[in-house]
Amino acid sequence: MYSMNLDKNKKRFTIVVSGFITEEEAEAYTNDYVKHASSIDCAQYTLVLDGSDIIASKQSMLDGLKALIQSYIDHGYKEILFVQAKSPSARAQLRRIDVLMNNVRLIEVNEV
Structure with a gap:
């Protein structure tokens, strides 16, 4: 499940992703992201x-x-913040994505 919110006053685009993402959800997500x-x-x-x-x-x-x-990076955002996953196994998977680790600032939930 996911949600996307554009706050044009704060110049902040927030995307919240939770649970387990299926391939079908990933495709819908990508389409929504491109539109936003x-x-x-x-x-x-x-x-x-x-x-x-x-x-x-x-x-x-x-x-x-x-x-x-990589598409987030290519869009050239002012800054990309990534809220760490609570699940240790999800954190471990995400750490293996070098493009994520090299181009975003990792933050904890309480920093949002």
Whole structure:
């Protein structure tokens, strides 16, 4: 499950992802993300990715996740903040995505 919120006053695009994401949900998510991102000047926005309640994904989904994170970077946001997952197994999976670790600032839930 996911939700997306654009706060044009604060120049903040917040995406919350929770639970286990299926391939069908990932496709819908990507389409929604593109629609939202194309409606703003990303360079003026902070992107907040809240994956604190995400559950570890199937290994086959990690390449898609890596491509999605690369698309966030390619959009050129002012800053990308990633809220750490609570699940140790999800944290371990995310740490293996080098593009994530090298291009975002990791924060804890209480820092949002």
